[in-house]
Amino acid sequence: MRRPNILIVHWHDLGTHLSAYGHPVESPHSQALADQSLVFDHWFATTPLCSPARGSLWTGRYPHSNGLQGLTHRGWDYHPGERTLSHHLGDAGYHSCLIGLQHExxxxxxLGFTELRTERPSWCDDVAEQAVEWIGEHAADDAPWMLTCGMTEVHRPWPESRYDPVDPATVTVPPWLPDNDLTRRDLASYEGCIRDADAALGRIIAALDDAGLAESTIVVFVTDHGSPFPRGKSTLFDPGVQTAMMLRLPEAYGIAPGRVAPLASHVDLVPTLLGLIGVAVPAAVQGVDLTPQLRGEVEQARDQVWLEKTYHGEYDPIRAIRTPQWKFVLNFEPRPLLQLPLDLEGSLTRQGMGDDHLEPRPMQELYDLTADPDEVTNLAEDPVHAEVRDRLHRQLLDFLAETGDRLLDGPIPNPDPAAA
Known part of the structure; x- marks a missing residue:
């Protein structure tokens, strides 16, 4: 039997900022896809910045394992011999194509793609136009294919010459951001960009369905990491690492659409897709095949997710463990509370937030996510929670040792110091 096609659409910097995740944002096409899909409510990036997060998506391995611990344009790259989803699918007879953005x-x-269409800009409209054309060209292929569509959106900036902002008075400001005119204008531009990217997503899905491929194609919609606002992107707070993730399956799988509550990680995408198409998961893949969980054979596939950051614009080594109730964060270097990347440092939100984030960061952080979902109260020094802190600390150090994280041996050098 012919294996299913795979269509993957990925955005930049979205987090969960869609109507499908409870945000009052104009995003009807992703909402329509969500209504037909498994929607993961607790899907997490391994890291809160672009290249390493994407590296985990496509290798099923953590940044400290695959080598991609910082941005590619700052000298970082995969270790030699790292294999991606495209390589694994190629071994299984798939033709694979990348349209638009990659940052790995x-x-x-x-990267292992059979075909690259990356010459044109990766704006959402350009990517959608090429994807619609490609789907038409390959609708009748005998061999299965994977099409990966990478969009620049919704990365900053959001110029009004390209995206019409929504009315700032209509936006809902998250509790972890200051509610003022500057933040509202920033969010209004962000949501205008989301609206355009959402329309482009709709064009791609419509082309697939109109070609009669809905029942022979697995559809994935995902983003790299959290939203591009202070306390989001480039931090290990949930708004920096929790992401949208939707998986639409052909009816033949017998798995009904719905919400998926258990924890899941970027490293789980590769093994889950391989599991769904009946391909053995290579031993080097560190993620979990979620297929048994999705079929109802197990209640949950994992008890925790592992989070990390090493380099963004600057060296900022952090490691963390997140369970359904707790998050323990280990900071390896003294840094300010928020180390803002350049795009956030120049944002409207930054202009209106003051300088409290420049205060020194504690070396350990512990949050009770049930009682304190916004991660405001650090319990690491509270004697009442010492047992929880120490247990999670041990688990984290054991995981880092088992997976060979070089950070345990000392600071990790920048491969391109001149670019830092």
Whole structure:
């Protein structure tokens, strides 16, 4: 029997900022996809910045394992010999194509795609136009294919010459951001960009369905990491690492659409897709095949997710464990509470938030996510919670040792110091 096609659409910097995740944002096309999909309510990036997060998505491995611990344009790359989803699918007879954005390698040829269409800009409209054309060209292929569509959106900036902002008075300001005119204008531009990217997503899904491929294609919609606002992107707070993730399956799988509550991680995408198409998961893949969980054979596939950050614009080594109730964060270097990347440092929200985030960061953080979902109260020094802190600390150190994290041996050097 012919294996199913795979269509993956991925955005930049979205987090969960869609109507499908409870945000009052104009996003009807992603909402329509969500209504037909498994929607993961607790899907987490491994890291809160672009290249390493994407590296985990496509290798099923953690940044400290695959080598991609910082941004590719700052000298970071996969370790030699790292294999991606495209490589694994190629071994299984798939034709694979990348349209638009990738941010995992300076040489896209090493990513394993059969075909690259990356010459044109990766704006959402350009990507959608090419994807619609490609789907039409390959609708009748005998061999299965994977099409990956990478959009620049919704990364900053959001110029009004490209995206019409929504009315700032209509936006809902998250509790972890200051509610003022500057933040509202920033969010209004962000949501205007989301609206345009959402329309482009709708065009791609419509082309697939109109070609009669809905029942022979697995559809994935995902983003790299959290939303591009202070206390989001580039932090290990949930708004920095929790992401949208939707999986639409052909009816033949017998798995009904719905919400998926248990924890899941970017590293789980590769093994889950391989599991769904009946391909053995390589031993080097560190994620979990969620297929048994999705079929109802097990209640949950994992008890925790592992989070990390090493380099963004600057060296900022952090490691963390997150369970359904707790998050323990280990900061390896003294840094300010928030180390803002350049795009956030120049944002409207930054202009209106003051300088409290420049206060020194504690070396350990512990949050009770049930009682304190916004991660405001650090319990790491509370004697009442010492047992929880120490247990999670041990689990985290054991995981880092088992997976060979070099950070345990000392600071990790920048591969391109001149770019820092």
């Amino acid at each position: 390698a300076n040489d896209p040829e090493r």
